Structures are given as structure tokens and as C-alpha cells.
Amino acid sequence: MPPGPGKGGDEEFEDLRAEDGNAMVRLFGEYGRGERVRFGVGGLASVFSTLMELLPAFLLGVAIDSFLLDDRAFRLPYVPQAVLPDEPMGQFVLLASILGGSYVMGAALGWVNSWAWNGFAQHFQHAVRVDAYDAMQRRELSFFDDRQTGEVMSILNNDVNQLEGFLTNSLNTGIGIVFRVGGMGAVMLALNWRLGLIPAVIIPALGYASYVFVERIHPKYQSVRSAVGKLNSQLENNLGGIEVVKSYTTEAAETDRVAESSRSYLDAQWDAISTRILFWPTLRLLTAAGYMATFLVGGYWVMVNRGLLGPPLPFFNGPGLTGGLLVTYLLYTRRFMWPMRQFGQIINDYQYAEAAGERIVGLLDTPPGITDADDAADLDEVAGRVEYDDVSFGYQTTDGEQEQVLRDVSFDVEPGEMVGLVGPTGAGKTTLMKLLMRMYDADDGAVRVDGRDVRNVTLRSLRDAVGYVSQEPYLFYGSVRENIGYSRPGATDEEIVAAAKAAGAHEFVVDLQDGYDTTVGERGVKLSGGQRQRVSIARAVLKDPEILILDEATSHVDNETEAVIQDSLRDLVADRTTFAIAHRLSTVRHADTILVLDDGELVERGTHDDLLARDGLYATLWRVQVGEVDALPQEFLDRAASYSPQPGDGDD
Numbered sequence: 001m002p003p004g005p006g007k008g009g010d011e012e013f014e015d016l017r018a019e020d021g022n023a024m025v026r027l028f029g030e031y032g033r034g035e036r037v038r039f040g041v042g043g044l045a046s047v048f049s050t051l052m053e054l055l056p057a058f059l060l061g062v063a064i065d066s067f068l069l070d071d072r073a074f075r076l077p078y079v080p081q082a083v084l085p086d087e088p089m090g091q092f093v094l095l096a097s098i099l100g101g102s103y104v105m106g107a108a109l110g111w112v113n114s115w116a117w118n119g120f121a122q123h124f125q126h127a128v129r130v131d132a133y134d135a136m137q138r139r140e141l142s143f144f145d146d147r148q149t150g151e152v153m154s155i156l157n158n159d160v161n162q163l164e165g166f167l168t169n170s171l172n173t174g175i176g177i178v179f180r181v182g183g184m185g186a187v188m189l190a191l192n193w194r195l196g197l198i199p200a201v202i203i204p205a206l207g208y209a210s211y212v213f214v215e216r217i218h219p220k221y222q223s224v225r226s227a228v229g230k231l232n233s234q235l236e237n238n239l240g241g242i243e244v245v246k247s248y249t250t251e252a253a254e255t256d257r258v259a260e261s262s263r264s265y266l267d268a269q270w271d272a273i274s275t276r277i278l279f280w281p282t283l284r285l286l287t288a289a290g291y292m293a294t295f296l297v298g299g300y301w302v303m304v305n306r307g308l309l310g311p312p313l314p315f316f317n318g319p320g321l322t323g324g325l326l327v328t329y330l331l332y333t334r335r336f337m338w339p340m341r342q343f344g345q346i347i348n349d350y351q352y353a354e355a356a357g358e359r360i361v362g363l364l365d366t367p368p369g370i371t372d373a374d375d376a377a378d379l380d381e382v383a384g385r386v387e388y389d390d391v392s393f394g395y396q397t398t399d400g401e402q403e404q405v406l407r408d409v410s411f412d413v414e415p416g417e418m419v420g421l422v423g424p425t426g427a428g429k430t431t432l433m434k435l436l437m438r439m440y441d442a443d444d445g446a447v448r449v450d451g452r453d454v455r456n457v458t459l460r461s462l463r464d465a466v467g468y469v470s471q472e473p474y475l476f477y478g479s480v481r482e483n484i485g486y487s488r489p490g491a492t493d494e495e496i497v498a499a500a501k502a503a504g505a506h507e508f509v510v511d512l513q514d515g516y517d518t519t520v521g522e523r524g525v526k527l528s529g530g531q532r533q534r535v536s537i538a539r540a541v542l543k544d545p546e547i548l549i550l551d552e553a554t555s556h557v558d559n560e561t562e563a564v565i566q567d568s569l570r571d572l573v574a575d576r577t578t579f580a581i582a583h584r585l586s587t588v589r590h591a592d593t594i595l596v597l598d599d600g601e602l603v604e605r606g607t608h609d610d611l612l613a614r615d616g617l618y619a620t621l622w623r624v625q626v627g628e629v630d631a632l633p634q635e636f637l638d639r640a641a642s643y644s645p646q647p648g649d650g651d652d
């Protein structure tokens with residue numbers, strides 16, 4: 001029972017947990033319905049293949065009594081005596097045939113069971129995973145802000161796999177246990193209820209021991225998992241930062257830290273192992289006790305029955321016990337141990353599956369925070385007028401507080417205008433643009449496109465109208481062609497090349513090993529920051545949106561390349577509303593309007609010349625950039641120093 005993947009994470013996503021009802025029942029009702037046939041066939045096959053397993057020991061008992069000891073006449077339950085052969089040879093052949101038949105049937109039913117049951121679990125899981133992914137993808141951006149990618153993945157992977165593990169193995173085994181152990185117990189009680197009392201005691205005792213064991217070992221496995229997790233993240237961190245480790249010659253200290261984590265893992269494992277190795281001997285002892293009791297009581301009874309010990313004690317009256325029956329009992333008793341060993345684990349697996357199910361149901365049932373209003377209409381024929389009306393916004397921090405990022409920002413932009421957005425780092429420029437795409441909703445005030453509040457138009461039509469090139473563009477694993485074409489499925493090669501040319505990407509793309517077919521993104525060819533930006537600009541250009549947002553889109557390219565891109569973008573931005581966020585002020589020098597944002601407030605607005613004449617923040621920033629002043633005013637430096645990066649910084 002190793003600490004397999006997918007068993008952790010109970011404590012994560014507490015907020016996602018479905019509050020009411022039984023999640024497994026709900027998932028079963030919704031996703032199991034389509035799989036009824038597989039479920040039914042698998043379940044029935046499991047029951048009958050289990051019953052086939054009970055036959056051999058029973059037949060052996062019949063054979064011993066009829067052929068070896070001659071204690072009982074040849075009889076089979078539910079079979080009329082008239083149809084049974086009279087001759088011992090015929091009886092023997094019949095028994096052997098039933099025995100052989102039961103093995104063949106058992107194997108065939110086992111196969112049917114695995115086929116149907118695995119099919120059920122896989123299809124169930126597939127449907128749940130796809131729906132969970134879809135529900136997750138629809139969640140608002142802030143859902144992802146507060147979580148690490150790995151955490152989000154854990155629902156789609158671990159939790160869904162947890163369900164699969166439970167459905168494929170535990171549920172099936174559980175049904176098997178009920179019928180195998182229950183069947184054996186019932187047969188024993190029916191054949192001789194007095195001797196049947198022993199399994200009636202020993203089966204619950206084994207089940208209880210198994211449950212107690214799992215309850216004890218469970219927290220120990222959790223500790224092992226968390227120790228593995230810590231060790232892994234430490235190794236990952238160290239390997240990722242190997243350059244830093246080497247350059248600061250901290251190898252010895254890092255080895256010590258890894259040794260410490262490894263030691264914690266060893267201790268946690270040893271603790272779990274110490275408990276685990278007690279389990280099996282305990283079950284063996286309990287089973288042996290049942291076996292011994294059956295042997296002693298049954299043996300005594302058989303001897304009385306055969307007249308070897310005189311009259312029976314008071315309890316041992318009733319029909320006598322034959323040697324063959326005793327053998328059947330003894331064989332059954334030994335077989336309790338294996339299935340009952342799994343009993344506690346199944347209960348435990350159910351608890352895990354239920355917890356995983358609750359998170360999945362929570363995810364499926366929570367409506368996205370940002371979604372179309374009931375009466376949302378499409379934004380048609382977009383002209384590109386943008387209006388911010390007293391907009392305030394703050395991010396929700398993980399501890400539930402709100403951090404104010406934008407305060408009462410108001411401005412209008414006419415269709416086709418080029419707007420430069422400048423200001424110190426952390427001033428809120430990216431955030432301001434994210435409100436335009438409705439990645440977040442303003443807390444106060446309104447953002448309007450063509451006079452319509454973005455909250456009253458459909459998300460799809462709004463985002464279709466906006467092209468966004470982010471600071472750190474993301475390239476998917478795939479070819480350059482696919483990455484550019486992502487914004488417009490079905491775009492022709494000519495259109496893709498034209499977009500790449502406009503973005504200044506064509507020249508370097510054709511120089512790549514396979515040109516537009518070169519694989520990029522994670523595990524692909526590594527492009528430089530500037531090259532990624534240009535592919536990303538090409539992607540936005542291809543989309544041909546009415547409103548274009550360039551968020552530091554050329555920050556990673558050199559001045560010459562930027563000039564080339566600017567030149568080729570000139571036509572592009574001419575007939576659409578464009579917002580260009582830039583630290584390098586020369587980028588936005590020729591903008592129709594420059595908005596200067598400082599600490600969440602719009603402090604200046606005008607053309608480059610207006611703002612220089614005004615001699616405010618913009619003029620100061622400009623002079624620093626052209627080298628006219630050596631240092632920024634002290635007040636500005638103090639504020640920059642006090643700016644502390646927040647989670648989410650840099651990933652916009």
C-alpha cells in the first residue's frame with residue numbers, strides 16, 4: 001500500500017468543496033446513468049464469478065463424504081435426486097465436470113467483469129474530467145490568481161483519478177467481498193448454523209481489525225506524502241536554481257538541507273512501515289483463531305458423529321457434522337483473510353473518493369464569477385470608443401482583504417485613437433486594461449465600449465473585439481504557424497505570413513530550423529523574449545481586432561527592432577483604437593493621447609508635447625530616459641522602493 005499519487009490534497013480547495021449532500025451519489029446519478037449497461041453487466045459478472053469461487057470447496061466436501069467416508073448419500077443442493085447418477089463413477093464424473101465448469105465460468109465471468117467494469121470507470125472518468133475542465137476554464141481569472149497551477153491541476157488529475165481508482169478497484173472489490181464473504185458465511189450458516197457461528201464472529205473481527213489499521217496508518221501516509229512533497233519541491237527548487245547555487249558556492253549548505261528533508265522522509269516512512277508490518281500478522285492470527293476454533297469444534301463434532309467419543313455435549317445435538325462438511329468449513333475459513341484484509345482500505349478509499357467528489361462537484365456547481373448577464377447582447381459593429389467612468393478596482397488578496405489598485409479613473413478614447421499608457425511600475429496600467437477585457441469587473445464605476453457597459457455585452461463578442469499582447473506572451477507547444485494562427489482558426493498561410501511580417505517576426509521565423517513549422521513553447525525551440533513578443537504581436541495582428549492592447553509588447557526587443565515593428569504596425573494601428581503600455585516612453589511619444597497613471601490614479605493626460613510643457617511626472621520620466629537628469633526626485637524613489645511585488649506580479 002504505497003502512498004500513491006492522488007491521495008493527498010484533502011486540505012486544498014476547501015473553498016471549493018460542495019457543501020450539501022453526497023457527492024459520489026450526485027456524480028453517480030449524473031455520469032453513471034449513461035454507463036448503466038456496463039455497470040450492470042460488470043456488477044452481475046462480479047457477483048457470479050465470486051459465487052463460482054465458492055463451488056470447489058463445497059464440491060470437495062461432497063466428494064469426501066460420498067466417496068471417501070461414505071458419511072452422506074450423494075446429494076447436491078437444489079438438484080432433484082432423480083436427475084443425479086446412481087453410480088459412484090457417474091457421480092464422480094459429474095462432480096469433476098461441475099468443478100471444471102466452475103473454473104472455466106469463473107475465468108470467463110472474471111474477464112467480462114474486468115471488461116465492463118473498467119469500461120464503466122474509464123468512461124465515467126472521461127466525462128467527469130472533460131466537464132470539470134470546462135467548468136474550470138470558465139472560472140474568472142481571479143480564481144487562478146490565488147492558486148498555483150499545480151493546485152488547479154490536482155483537481156483535474158488527482159481528484160478525477162481518485163474517482164477512477166475507487167470505481168475501478170475498490171467498488172468492484174467491495175462487491176466481491178460482500179458476495180464472497182457473505183456467500184461463504186451464508187453457506188456455512190445454512191449447512192450447519194452452530195458451526196456457522198464461528199465465521200459470524202470472525203468476519204466482523206477481521207473487518208474491524210482492517211478498519212482500525214487503515215485509520216491508524218492513514219495519517220502516517222499523509223505525513224509520508226507531505227515529506228515526499230517537501231523533498232521534491234526542494235530538489236526541484238535547487239536544480240532550477242543550480243546556477244545560483246554554484247555562483248554563491250552554497251553546495252554544502254544545500255546538501256545539508258536536502259539531507260534534512262530526506263531524513264524527515266525516512267522518519268515518516270519508517271513510522272508508516274512500523275505500523276504496516278503489524279497488520280498482516282494480526283490478520284493471520286485472527287484468521288488462525290477462526291481456523292483453530294472451527295478445527296476444534298468441528299473435529300470434536302465429527303468424532304462424536306463417527307461414534308469415537310461417546311454422546312455429544314448439549315450444544316452439539318442436531319444433525320451431525322460430516323468430515324466432508326468440516327473440510328468445506330475449514331477451506332472457507334482460510335479464505336476470509338484475503339478479502340477482509342481489503343475491507344478497511346475500501347472504506348478509506350471511499351472517504352477519499354467522496355472528498356475528491358466533493359471538490360469536483362463544488363467546481364461543477366459553482367457558477368463563474370464573471371459571466372454573461374442574463375440580458376447581455378452582442379457587441380456588434382464595434383467602432384472602438386472606450387470610456388472609463390470613475391473606475392475603481394482592487395484585487396482580493398488571499399486573506400480576504402482588498403488591495404486598492406485603481407482609484408476613480410475616468411477618461412474617453414475616440415475610435416481609432418492611439419493611446420499611450422505610462423507610469424511607474426505597479427501603477428495599475430495592466431490592471432486598467434484587464435478591466436476593458438472584463439478579466440475582472442470594476443468595483444465602482446463603469447467601463448464602456450461604444451457607450452455600452454462591458455458588463456452588459458456578451459463576453460465572447462467583447463473579447464472578440466479586443467486583441468491583447470501581454471508583457472510575457474505565452475506560446476503554446478506547437479508550431480510557430482499554429483501559435484500565430486491561434487487567434488483565427490482557419491486563417492490561410494498567406495494571412496499568417498502577412499501578420500508575421502507586420503509584427504516584424506517573419507525574418508527570424510524563416511531563419512528557424514523549420515521556418516513556420518518549427519515547434520516552439522515548452523519543450524520546443526526556445527525563442528528569445530523579443531521573438532516571443534513578435535510572434536504574439538503577429539497573433540494579435542491576425543485577429544484584426546477593433547481595439548488593440550499592447551502591454552509592453554516590445555519591451556524585450558532592442559531599439560532598432562522596435563523601430564521596425566513600430567513602423568510596420570503604423571498601418572495596423574491607424575484604423576483601430578490602440579492602447580500601448582510602455583516604460584520606454586519613445587514608444588508612445590507619437591500617441592494621440594498619453595495617459596499617465598501613478599499609484600492607481602490618472603494624474604496626467606495629453607500629448608507628449610502637452611505633458612512635457614506641464615512639467616509633471618511624465619516630463620520627469622522623460623528627462624530621466626533621455627538622460628537629462630541623473631536621478632528621479634527623492635519622493636519618487638522612496639515610493640518605488642516601498643513598492644513591494646505582490647503575487648501575480650509579472651505574470652500579466
Ligand SMILES: Nc1ncnc2c1ncn2[C@@H]1O[C@H](COP(=O)(O)OP(=O)(O)OP(=O)(O)O)[C@@H](O)[C@H]1O
Nearest residue numbers: 145395405425426427428429430431645646648649
Ligand atoms: N492578479 C493580481 N492579484 C493581486 N494583485 C495584483 C494582481 N496583478 C497585479 N496586482 C497588483 O496590482 C498592482 C498594479 O499592478 P499592474 O500589473 O496593473 O501594474 P502595472 O502598472 O502594469 O505595472 P508594470 O509596469 O510593472 O507592469 C500592483 O501592486 C500589483 O502587485
